[in-house]
Amino acid sequence: MNDTGITKRLADWAVDLRADEIPADVRAEGVRTFVNWLGCAVGGARHETVDRALDAMRMFSGPERAQVIGRTERLDELHAALVNGISSHVLDYDDTHLKTIIHPAGPVASAILAVAESLAISGRDFLTALIVGVEVECRIGNCVYPDHYDRGWHITGTAGVFGAAAATGKLIGLTRQQMVWAFGIAATQSSGLREMFGTMCKSFHPGRAAQNGAMAAFLAKANFDSSDRAIEAPRGFANVLSTKQDYSEIIGGLGTRWEAGLNTYKPYACGIVIHPTIDGCQQLRERLGDRVSAIVAVELRTHPLVLELTGKRTPKTGLEGKFSVFHAAATALLRSDGSPTAFTDGAVRDPAIMALRDKVTATSDTSVDEDAVHIAVTLEDGERISLHVPHAIGSLERPLSNVAIGEKFISQSIPVIGEKAARDLLARGWALETAVDVAQIARAGAARV
Amino acid sequence: MNDTGITKRLADWAVDLRADEIPADVRAEGVRTFVNWLGCAVGGARHETVDRALDAMRMFSGPERAQVIGRTERLDELHAALVNGISSHVLDYDDTHLKTIIHPAGPVASAILAVAESLAISGRDFLTALIVGVEVECRIGNCVYPDHYDRGWHITGTAGVFGAAAATGKLIGLTRQQMVWAFGIAATQSSGLREMFGTMCKSFHPGRAAQNGAMAAFLAKANFDSSDRAIEAPRGFANVLSTKQDYSEIIGGLGTRWEAGLNTYKPYACGIVIHPTIDGCQQLRERLGDRVSAIVAVELRTHPLVLELTGKRTPKTGLEGKFSVFHAAATALLRSDGSPTAFTDGAVRDPAIMALRDKVTATSDTSVDEDAVHIAVTLEDGERISLHVPHAIGSLERPLSNVAIGEKFISQSIPVIGEKAARDLLARGWALETAVDVAQIARAGAARV
Numbered sequence: 101m102n103d104t105g106i107t108k109r110l111a112d113w114a115v116d117l118r119a120d121e122i123p124a125d126v127r128a129e130g131v132r133t134f135v136n137w138l139g140c141a142v143g144g145a146r147h148e149t150v151d152r153a154l155d156a157m158r159m160f161s162g163p164e165r166a167q168v169i170g171r172t173e174r175l176d177e178l179h180a181a182l183v184n185g186i187s188s189h190v191l192d193y194d195d196t197h198l199k200t201i202i203h204p205a206g207p208v209a210s211a212i213l214a215v216a217e218s219l220a221i222s223g224r225d226f227l228t229a230l231i232v233g234v235e236v237e238c239r240i241g242n243c244v245y246p247d248h249y250d251r252g253w254h255i256t257g258t259a260g261v262f263g264a265a266a267a268t269g270k271l272i273g274l275t276r277q278q279m280v281w282a283f284g285i286a287a288t289q290s291s292g293l294r295e296m297f298g299t300m301c302k303s304f305h306p307g308r309a310a311q312n313g314a315m316a317a318f319l320a321k322a323n324f325d326s327s328d329r330a331i332e333a334p335r336g337f338a339n340v341l342s343t344k345q346d347y348s349e350i351i352g353g354l355g356t357r358w359e360a361g362l363n364t365y366k367p368y369a370c371g372i373v374i375h376p377t378i379d380g381c382q383q384l385r386e387r388l389g390d391r392v393s394a395i396v397a398v399e400l401r402t403h404p405l406v407l408e409l410t411g412k413r414t415p416k417t418g419l420e421g422k423f424s425v426f427h428a429a430a431t432a433l434l435r436s437d438g439s440p441t442a443f444t445d446g447a448v449r450d451p452a453i454m455a456l457r458d459k460v461t462a463t464s465d466t467s468v469d470e471d472a473v474h475i476a477v478t479l480e481d482g483e484r485i486s487l488h489v490p491h492a493i494g495s496l497e498r499p500l501s502n503v504a505i506g507e508k509f510i511s512q513s514i515p516v517i518g519e520k521a522a523r524d525l526l527a528r529g530w531a532l533e534t535a536v537d538v539a540q541i542a543r544a545g546a547a548r549v
Numbered sequence: 550m551n552d553t554g555i556t557k558r559l560a561d562w563a564v565d566l567r568a569d570e571i572p573a574d575v576r577a578e579g580v581r582t583f584v585n586w587l588g589c590a591v592g593g594a595r596h597e598t599v600d601r602a603l604d605a606m607r608m609f610s611g612p613e614r615a616q617v618i619g620r621t622e623r624l625d626e627l628h629a630a631l632v633n634g635i636s637s638h639v640l641d642y643d644d645t646h647l648k649t650i651i652h653p654a655g656p657v658a659s660a661i662l663a664v665a666e667s668l669a670i671s672g673r674d675f676l677t678a679l680i681v682g683v684e685v686e687c688r689i690g691n692c693v694y695p696d697h698y699d700r701g702w703h704i705t706g707t708a709g710v711f712g713a714a715a716a717t718g719k720l721i722g723l724t725r726q727q728m729v730w731a732f733g734i735a736a737t738q739s740s741g742l743r744e745m746f747g748t749m750c751k752s753f754h755p756g757r758a759a760q761n762g763a764m765a766a767f768l769a770k771a772n773f774d775s776s777d778r779a780i781e782a783p784r785g786f787a788n789v790l791s792t793k794q795d796y797s798e799i800i801g802g803l804g805t806r807w808e809a810g811l812n813t814y815k816p817y818a819c820g821i822v823i824h825p826t827i828d829g830c831q832q833l834r835e836r837l838g839d840r841v842s843a844i845v846a847v848e849l850r851t852h853p854l855v856l857e858l859t860g861k862r863t864p865k866t867g868l869e870g871k872f873s874v875f876h877a878a879a880t881a882l883l884r885s886d887g888s889p890t891a892f893t894d895g896a897v898r899d900p901a902i903m904a905l906r907d908k909v910t911a912t913s914d915t916s917v918d919e920d921a922v923h924i925a926v927t928l929e930d931g932e933r934i935s936l937h938v939p940h941a942i943g944s945l946e947r948p949l950s951n952v953a954i955g956e957k958f959i960s961q962s963i964p965v966i967g968e969k970a971a972r973d974l975l976a977r978g979w980a981l982e983t984a985v986d987v988a989q990i991a992r993a994g995a996a997r998v
Contacts, residue, residue, distance in 0.1 A: 149773070156771035157764075160625045162609040176609045252784035257737075288706075288750050289757065291740040293776075295784040301737050301775045308738065315606075322605035324598070326750045327742075335701035335744040 106332040106347050111279035113354045114236060114266045119228045126361040127533065130231045133195055135529040136365045136505055137205035138169065140194045142525070142545060143440065143512025144187035145170025149300040153186055153307070166214035169545040170516045177214040178311045181264070185210035185307030189256070191440045192422050193369040193512070197234075197362060198471070198496060200241035200255055201372060204363055206306030207260030208233035208267045211314040215268050217542045223535030225271070231360045233267025238359035240331065242349035244342035249294075253341060257292025257305030264313020265320075272321055284326025285316035287337040297409070298423045365505055367494040368438030370422040373406045376473035376492035377425055381432030384477055384487055392433050394480045397459050400429065401474040404464040411462075421448040429475075430456035439511070471495040506530075517547050555781040555796045560728035562803045563685060563715045568677045575810040576982065579680045582644055584978040585814045585954055586654035587618070589643045591974070591994060592889065592961030593636035594619025598749045602635055602756070615663035618994040619965045626663040627760050630713070634659035634756030638705070640889045641871050642818035642961070646683075646811060647920070647945060649690035649704055650821060653812055655755030656709030657682035657716045660763040664717050666991045672984030674720070680809045682716025687808035689780065691798035693791035698743075702790060706741025706754030713762020714769075721770055733775025734765035736786040746858070747872050814954055816943040817887030819871040822855045825922035825941035826874055830881030833926055833936055841882050843929040846908050849878065850923040853913035860911075870897040878924075879905035888960070920944040955979075966996050 122130075144150065145168070154173060162176030169184050188194055189206045197204050212229050221229075241248075241259040249255050265286035269279050289312045292305040320326070330336050331350070338345040368378045377400055385392060400406075402425070412424040421427045421443045430453045431442045447453060468474065469490075476486045491497040500508070506526055513522035521544070528541045535541060571579075593599065594617070603622060611625030618633050637643055638655045646653050661678050670678075690697075690708040698704050714735035718728050738761045741754035769775070779785050780799070787794040817827045826849055834841060849855075851874070861873040870876045870892045879902045880891045896902060917923065918939075925935045940946040949957070955975055962971035970993070977990045984990060 152771045152773040153768065156768045156773060160611040160627050160767075162611050162625075176611075178609050252789035254737075284745070284748070285750060285753070288703075288742045288745050288753065289740050291738050293737045293779070293784055293786065293789055295776045295779060295782040295789075296733065296737050299733070299775050300773050301734060304734070304737065304773075318609075319602065319605045322601045324601040324605060324749050324753075326748050327744045330742070330744060333744040335742055337742065340701035340742055340744075 103332045103345070103347050106350055107283050107329050108280055109351045110236060110331070111283055112276050114232050114270060115274060115276045115279050117228065117232060117355070119224055121355060122228065122231055123358065126231060126358045127227060129361045129363055130227050131530065131532050132365065132502065132505060133205050133234065133363050134209055134227070134230060134532055135509060135526065136195050137188050137209040138525065138529045138545065139509030139512050140191065141184050141188040141210070142170035142516050143193065144190040145516055145547070147187065147190045149190045149303055150183060150187050152300065153183055157182065165218045167217065167542040167546050169542070171547050172549065178314055180214035181211045181310040181314050182307040184214060185310035186303045189306045190303040191369045192371055193366050193440060196364050196366060196372045197238045197241065197359065198364055198372070199362070200238060200245040200259070201249065202238055202241045202259055203256045203306060204234040204237055204263065206256060207237065207264040207309035207313060210307065210310035211264040212267045212271050213538065213542050215271055215314055217539045219271070220537050220539070221271060223532040223538055226538045227533055229267045229270040232270045233263040234360040234363065235358065236266035237263025239350045242359065243346050244338055244344055247344035248342035251342065252294045254292035254294050254296065254302070254305050257309045258290045258341060260306055260309030261286045261290050261313040261316070264310045265316040268314040268317035269320065272317060274317060274320055278320040278323070280328055281324065281326040282317045282320035284330035285319050285324065286313050287330035288326070289316065290337055290341060298420050362496065364494055364496060365500045367500060367504070369440040369443055370428060370438070371409055373403065373470065374410050374425050374428045375494055376471055376489045377402065377429050377475070378432045378438040379492045380473050380475045380487050380489040381429050382436050382438065384475065384485065385433050385436045387485070391479060395433065395456065395459060395477055396480055397461070397478040398429055398433070399476040400425065400460065400462040401465045401468055402462055403468045403470045403472070404466060405470060407462055407464050415448045418444040418448055425462055426457045426460040427453065429460045521548070552781045552794070552796050555799055556732050556778050557729055558800045559685060559688070559780070560732055561725050563681050563719060564723060564725045564728050566677065566681060566804070568673055570804060571677065571680055572807065575680060575807045576676060578810045578812055579676050580979065580981050581814065581951065581954060582654050582683065582812050583658055583676070583679060583981055584958060584975065585644050586637050586658040587974065587978045587994065588958030588961050589640065590633050590637040591619035591965050592642065593639040594965055594996070596636065596639045598639045598752055599632060599636050601749065602632055606631065614667045616666065616991040616995050618991070620996050621998065627763055629663035630660045630759040630763050631756040633663060634759035635752045638755045639752040640818045641820055642815050642889060644812050644814050645821045646687045646690065646808065647813055647821070648811070649687060649694040649708070650698065651687055651690045651708055652705045652755060653683040653686055653712065655705060656686065656713040656758035656762060659756065659759035660713040661716045661720050662987065662991050664720055664763055666988045668720070669986050669988070670720060672981040672987055675987045676982055678716045678719040681719045682712040683809040683812065684807065685715035686712025688799045691808065692795050693787055693793055696793035697791035700791065701743045703741035703743050703745065703751070703754050706758045707739045707790060709755055709758030710735045710739050710762040710765070713759045714765040717763040717766035718769065721766060723766060723769055727769040727772070729777055730773065730775040731766045731769035733779035734768050734773065735762050736779035737775070738765065739786055739790060747869050811945065813943055813945060814949045816949060816953070818889040818892055819877060819887070820858055822852065822919065823859050823874050823877045824943055825920055825938045826851065826878050826924070827881040827887040828941045829922050829924045829936050829938040830878050831885050831887065833924065833934065834882050834885045836934070840928060844882065844905065844908060844926055845929055846910070846927040847878055847882070848925040849874065849909065849911040850914045850917060851911055852917045852919045852921070853915060854919060856911055856913050864897045867893040867897055874911055875906045875909040876902065878909045970997070
């Protein structure tokens with residue numbers, strides 16, 4: 101298709117969009133996106149990754165205008181965006197735009213909740229900015245996925261920075277020209293390598309995308325200029341970072357086709373590609389009961405991405421456990437667990453889990469969908485039990501209900517901020533659209549001790 | 550070559566290197582690198598690009614521990630690194646590692662002078678860190694150049710972030726493991742698109758590289774971990790951002806072959822590729838005198854990169870003028886000027902320059918070296934004068950003398966900080982190796998009003 105004016109047309113749309121032009125179902129999905137993000141930001145807030153980021157960055161923070169969710173600290177907006185972005189992703193428990201494997205809320209919500217706190221922003225305007233940001237990053241992701249991801253880019257970082265710039269720019273009222281520049285400043289910071297998976301740098305990516313995208317918007321607001329065609333230029337984002345560029349994904353059906361309505365929420369605290377396996381193993385656990393101790397072999401037949409992304413045979417840390425389909429299968433079979441407690445250092449070193457893990461084998465099969473799995477379990481007596489999961493729980497076909505999102509929120513939040521605060525925060529999250537000032541939500545997300 | 554352990558070996562070298570292991574000529578080149586950078590940072594400090602960056606970022610600054618060179622403002626170390634990196638590059642007047650077109654000092658010196666200011670660092674240790682940083686970024690550049698650059702990456706940003714991380718890490722005493730992590734955190738932030746050339750985002754790249762590299766070092770110091778092979782992994786820096794990976798350039802002859810000894814300094818305030826043309830046109834100006842008004846045609850035969858990078862026929866701003874070999878040739882012929890005053894909005898709109906610019910044509914010739922040019926001028930009376938510049942002034946073959954570096958420093962600095970402060974700062978710069986505390990140099994770089 102015609103590749104002229106892509107950046108400008110996307111920027112115009114982002115600036116011009118009014119709240120009442122967003123369909124009700126998309127707005128409702130936006131609220132689910134926000135609530136799920138908020139619970140994950142609280143849930144991850146005490147992770148060692150967050151501690152270390154704060155240890156390093158605290159001394160550089162400006163005035164404390166923004167809350168670090170799930171903690172006592174307050175920082176300047178850009179540092180709060182960084183830390184909240186890390187917290188919300190560090191347990192790999194956040195949201196997923198399945199067409200691109202982007203985790204949309206981390207870059208976007210982390211940026212704008214921090215920025216909104218000192219600007220007296222209504223929940224309605226906040227939600228509009230959130231949806232603009234998610235729409236922008238997912239559309240840019242669609243333009244370059246899968247080639248861009250296959251090349252080695254962590255798309256949540258590389259596309260997320262555009263989402264954060266768009267959402268922040270919407271919130272602080274950029275002009276059309278400034279929004280174009282914000283996209284340019286975002287484009288030239290687009291980064292994040294998949295090599296970092298399994299290290300603290302993975303959750304650094306959405307955090308930095310949030311921080312850098314917000315920075316791009318503030319620079320543009322001060323008329324710091326940039327290219328007018330940063331996305332589509334021969335040496336712009338899409339051509340330099342990808343071998344595929346489908347610009348119709350960016351500007352086709354803007355305002356009628358909504359990627360922001362296609363967000364999904366993780367039932368399990370790990371990469372989306374292992375979810376069908378955990379779902380299936382939990383179902384087998386129910387069926388087998390105590391007979392799980394008699395398992396001699398577990399055979400998985402999965403989409404090729406599963407072994408590519410999560411093929412670690414012998415994970416040594418909880419973080420590495422998220423990249424081991426073998427560990428995930430064993431833990432789901434033994435403990436029926438796929439929550440954050442399934443991916444602790446203790447869990448990956450548990451002798452029973454390690455023993456069962458060694459009995460799990462996996463083969464790649466291009467005919468298996470990404471949200472599906474075939475599992476066959478063999479018992480000591482030779483019995484063989486097969487199971488097919490056509491669509492994992494949490495997929496678009498089997499979405500998490502609001503009740504399940506709420507339960508996930510509460511179970512993550514109670515250990516961090518206590519039950520009363522957790523229930524209060526959840527109620528505020530669901531009431532986003534009617535909030536007079538979203539700063540109240542940010543402050544309700546503080547830990548008291 | 551064997552591509553295992555590249556990141557670790559480079560990190561080990563950076564951590565272990567002692568000041569007395571650096572040859573005297575490399576140390577001397579390091580001082581020239583520093584002095585040239587310092588003058589450029591002062592010289593660019595009042596540019597509109599710097600004003601706008603400060604307008605946007607001031608409100609996010611932490612405690613004011615670091616001087617913005619050439620200005621009255623003080624910021625936290627990371628923001629000072631950003632702004633000083635922008636100032637030092639904004640006039641395109643800084644240094645060049647010719648093998649990679651990296652501008653080495655911007656990312657490195659901007660990071661460590663800001664960081665050093667509150668740490669009581671001696672000039673000797675500072676110089677060692679500077680040389681480590683320059684060596685690291687140029688070696689990583691060599692590994693991927695030219696394919697990486699051809700793909701569209703602004704290599705001063707993408708490689709510079711490693712240099713800033715290495716130099717800052719050296720200064721704050723990272724362990725070997727922490728230095729590996731710092732390289733990883735740098736790698737996953739590596740960014741900067743050539744599409745930004747001609748906009749404010751070009752000088753944003755060395756500024757962000759300085760800031761992000763320093764941040765990487767501080768995160769690593771807090772044990773924020775990362776990949777152990779961020780440079781060479783299949784989804785690491787070199788493979789994702791380049792199609793060429795020559796790892797012997799990174800670890801071959803470490804400590805014996807010094808890229809930091811190969812730095813050059815611009816006699817002209819624009820991209821290095823136009824320097825032969827300006828040099829030649831200045832020589833023709835001397836030869837022609839008043840007869841320049843009789844020129845009817847100027848024909849340039851140049852390396853292909855000249856038209857690729859600086860082929861703008863009708864620049865509209867001073868910044869765009871730096872990307873027009875036609876403007877540069879006309880200005881050198883008419884005014885004998887290649888300094889920052891040749892690339893102002895006024896200069897590109899000067900009717901006499903515009904008229905002569907339209908008489909300049911250029912052809913690409915792969916047999917012409919990057920630092921060479923063939924020029925033919927035709928006069929009204931039909932006379933034709935030819936000139937061949939085999940090596941432009943400022944090249945390794947015709948390096949700028951210390952005297953010329955000093956003159957360049959003074960002429961840039963006087964309009965910004967006044968003559969007395971400029972001469973004092975220059976003297977401090979040349980005395981770097983014997984400075985007791987480099988904070989004195991940073992503070993001497995402040996503007997008084």
